Amino acid sequence: MTSRGGTIVQKYGGTSVGSAERIRRVAARIARNLDSRRGLVVVVSAMGDTTDDLIELAYQVCDEPSDREMDVLVSTGEIISSSLLAMALRHLDVPAISLSGPQAGIRTDTRHSKARITAVEPERVLRELTRGDVVVVAGFQGVNPEMDITTIGRGGSDTTAVALAAALRAERCEIYTDVDGVYTTDPRIEPRARKLTDITYEEMLEMASHGARVMHPRAVELGEVYGIPILVASSFREVPGTLIHGGSTVEPVNKVRGIAHDFDIAKVTVRGVPDRPGIAARIFEPLAEAAVTVDTIVQNASVDGIADLTFTVSRGELPRALRLVEPLARELGGAGIVTNDRLGKVSIVGTGMQNTPGYASRMFRTLYDAGINIELITTSEIRITCIIAEDRVKDAVRALHEAFHLETSGPDSELEAAQTRRARAERAPD
Amino acid sequence: MTSRGGTIVQKYGGTSVGSAERIRRVAARIARNLDSRRGLVVVVSAMGDTTDDLIELAYQVCDEPSDREMDVLVSTGEIISSSLLAMALRHLDVPAISLSGPQAGIRTDTRHSKARITAVEPERVLRELTRGDVVVVAGFQGVNPEMDITTIGRGGSDTTAVALAAALRAERCEIYTDVDGVYTTDPRIEPRARKLTDITYEEMLEMASHGARVMHPRAVELGEVYGIPILVASSFREVPGTLIHGGSTVEPVNKVRGIAHDFDIAKVTVRGVPDRPGIAARIFEPLAEAAVTVDTIVQNASVDGIADLTFTVSRGELPRALRLVEPLARELGGAGIVTNDRLGKVSIVGTGMQNTPGYASRMFRTLYDAGINIELITTSEIRITCIIAEDRVKDAVRALHEAFHLETSGPDSELEAAQTRRARAERAPD
Numbered sequence: 001m002t003s004r005g006g007t008i009v010q011k012y013g014g015t016s017v018g019s020a021e022r023i024r025r026v027a028a029r030i031a032r033n034l035d036s037r038r039g040l041v042v043v044v045s046a047m048g049d050t051t052d053d054l055i056e057l058a059y060q061v062c063d064e065p066s067d068r069e070m071d072v073l074v075s076t077g078e079i080i081s082s083s084l085l086a087m088a089l090r091h092l093d094v095p096a097i098s099l100s101g102p103q104a105g106i107r108t109d110t111r112h113s114k115a116r117i118t119a120v121e122p123e124r125v126l127r128e129l130t131r132g133d134v135v136v137v138a139g140f141q142g143v144n145p146e147m148d149i150t151t152i153g154r155g156g157s158d159t160t161a162v163a164l165a166a167a168l169r170a171e172r173c174e175i176y177t178d179v180d181g182v183y184t185t186d187p188r189i190e191p192r193a194r195k196l197t198d199i200t201y202e203e204m205l206e207m208a209s210h211g212a213r214v215m216h217p218r219a220v221e222l223g224e225v226y227g228i229p230i231l232v233a234s235s236f237r238e239v240p241g242t243l244i245h246g247g248s249t250v251e252p253v254n255k256v257r258g259i260a261h262d263f264d265i266a267k268v269t270v271r272g273v274p275d276r277p278g279i280a281a282r283i284f285e286p287l288a289e290a291a292v293t294v295d296t297i298v299q300n301a302s303v304d305g306i307a308d309l310t311f312t313v314s315r316g317e318l319p320r321a322l323r324l325v326e327p328l329a330r331e332l333g334g335a336g337i338v339t340n341d342r343l344g345k346v347s348i349v350g351t352g353m354q355n356t357p358g359y360a361s362r363m364f365r366t367l368y369d370a371g372i373n374i375e376l377i378t379t380s381e382i383r384i385t386c387i388i389a390e391d392r393v394k395d396a397v398r399a400l401h402e403a404f405h406l407e408t409s410g411p412d413s414e415l416e417a418a419q420t421r422r423a424r425a426e427r428a429p430d
Numbered sequence: 431m432t433s434r435g436g437t438i439v440q441k442y443g444g445t446s447v448g449s450a451e452r453i454r455r456v457a458a459r460i461a462r463n464l465d466s467r468r469g470l471v472v473v474v475s476a477m478g479d480t481t482d483d484l485i486e487l488a489y490q491v492c493d494e495p496s497d498r499e500m501d502v503l504v505s506t507g508e509i510i511s512s513s514l515l516a517m518a519l520r521h522l523d524v525p526a527i528s529l530s531g532p533q534a535g536i537r538t539d540t541r542h543s544k545a546r547i548t549a550v551e552p553e554r555v556l557r558e559l560t561r562g563d564v565v566v567v568a569g570f571q572g573v574n575p576e577m578d579i580t581t582i583g584r585g586g587s588d589t590t591a592v593a594l595a596a597a598l599r600a601e602r603c604e605i606y607t608d609v610d611g612v613y614t615t616d617p618r619i620e621p622r623a624r625k626l627t628d629i630t631y632e633e634m635l636e637m638a639s640h641g642a643r644v645m646h647p648r649a650v651e652l653g654e655v656y657g658i659p660i661l662v663a664s665s666f667r668e669v670p671g672t673l674i675h676g677g678s679t680v681e682p683v684n685k686v687r688g689i690a691h692d693f694d695i696a697k698v699t700v701r702g703v704p705d706r707p708g709i710a711a712r713i714f715e716p717l718a719e720a721a722v723t724v725d726t727i728v729q730n731a732s733v734d735g736i737a738d739l740t741f742t743v744s745r746g747e748l749p750r751a752l753r754l755v756e757p758l759a760r761e762l763g764g765a766g767i768v769t770n771d772r773l774g775k776v777s778i779v780g781t782g783m784q785n786t787p788g789y790a791s792r793m794f795r796t797l798y799d800a801g802i803n804i805e806l807i808t809t810s811e812i813r814i815t816c817i818i819a820e821d822r823v824k825d826a827v828r829a830l831h832e833a834f835h836l837e838t839s840g841p842d843s844e845l846e847a848a849q850t851r852r853a854r855a856e857r858a859p860d
Binding site: 020023024054057058060061063064065068069070072073079082083084086087088090098100103124148 | 450451453454484487488490491492493494495496498499500502503506509510512513514516517518520521527528530533554577578
């Protein structure tokens, strides 16, 4: 067996390893599909609610736990699940060994609770792979130059898996989760949503950043940088998932690949601000310093040197944003602030849309026909987003899914569509 | 502050850190008594039932968890409590940092689940002490030459504490536990039992090995080798404990320091074996190989080249011992095996007893006067042990406690005895 080349990195999320019973099921699946000619690295999250329980314990002990100690505390969750999965594999006569993030060579910077991976030193992993062991790695954690344990923040275990795959030059990274792939849109909103066979990194990033929470964008970006194909599939059922990769997609006919949506949008319009250099900076710098995540920014055409500046934030961040922007608006002599916190957004995503005319107009026409008013429009190279009323988001998703014929994938799609229907029928509710 | 010399190492057991509330109480106590001129290292066990819960989880996943993975799993328990205590201390403005066993430089051999400490490399601990931090160390664990985590078996956290104290040349090691010191005998049996102000390592070892489960003998031995004074005291109440040390005791008058006892003794007598070289070895070698712990061994005087060989084991090990010894007894042509599994033992312990006549005879006379038959007698330099019927152990403890006047410590004892009575009255039930 060579430990390079053919290596596969798999990741199982918190729901997938949420109980002793589920850990045994994951082990059985690994044993069943094991290819002894390939190295296998399995990254695991903490079991179900373990992380929340540990955090609660910390807050029972003090009001403001230090980030360093919090990392020491919560990182035990992934260590526990990694050792249990290794035990379960050995019980099935699959040689296996668990490694903590530090042991697996995940080096990070010093920012506790949101560390960035600075390097992966996979010597220990390679040694265990060469011995023929399945290497079970505790996700979400690494070690900083002080040799203290760190956690790597949101999307942690996905990022661990892709980073390890990159360092091992693995053939593929497989993310097993409680959804069975990337759908054209959320099947809970549009029952005719179809699972995609594949999608490009960029499309996935746009889907992920605009409300499709299958994978954290950070892990997708890392996969793109290192060219690691990522398979997203169900950890509960053995059905084909969705492959995220860099090449052109298998389905070239329909350039819209999916509909993303988000119910949680608040809009702030600063009216009548002078249209001169530096005004936008003065408004957005304090927001950035306060770590308010601003999503869409639109400035309308200036009339007589006066413009309206509009941006969106999540609903929870609206009060904080207003506290920062209101004094500035007064200072700038604007005509006041208008807000709307009952908004959502809907996006169509697909490589090459911008080079092909007609997608934007078809999107706007579809929303108009459904009687949905568009509050704001923004676009990227592979995405068109409309901000609309929150209570019309579902209607918009359904109308657009139909308008762009996403329930079928074109000429070759019949077999795939049948498979998708079957998969959906079997899908475990979550 | 110098980090050497004045350093104190404290250890808090699982009951002492059994909940968030108790961890906060331990932190408050540390904060209250903190002497900023001294370095302080605090070793913690896992919270209450954590270790048992983790072990149960392992057995839900597989029948025979590997020792290595079990060590990875259970060592998270101490890491959790160490981070929580560090958080609680910082909350009280006491600078504190948690370190895992590996970070604290506890090096061990490779025997998972029962590793021995091979070295302590305290550089990281010293660095944090120099910074003025209270260093909270996860007990019961270390790291082997493979850089894998190990656990150091029974008496683990006590042993971690004493080993760290030795490496740091600490002034003292303080073991805080759910008893408030070493008593002349078990106060649940003899209400007049008196807490000892101090006791020598050797006396403590005899007490510990013969049923007084205050501290694991292994940690006491380590303290003796490195000359670390060990204070055993209550983690719940701030009352004086018992100091274990190497010098002569403060109380030279009464050479019997305490009465140890054990309810769990089974006796095996192999009757009529030939009294010739090699017979004892043939009987005990298979027991040692099967890891049956043999306690007392007595061979009576030979009559016509035939002797009776008697040994004791714990009740639970009797069936295994018999399976091993019965075929041998037949082979040796003995007159059969007699067993008694309703036995216990009682010991008097005190330095210098053997050099002073009369202790043994007073013990035997006391038991005779109480109508208690002696089945076996064994002695060490500082101990005399009688094996007696299990249901007479309590009577024997009380009679001996009185016969050797252990309720008083001699001329200087009045103040101390009053203090002990008060302490006992306040003692939290456990």
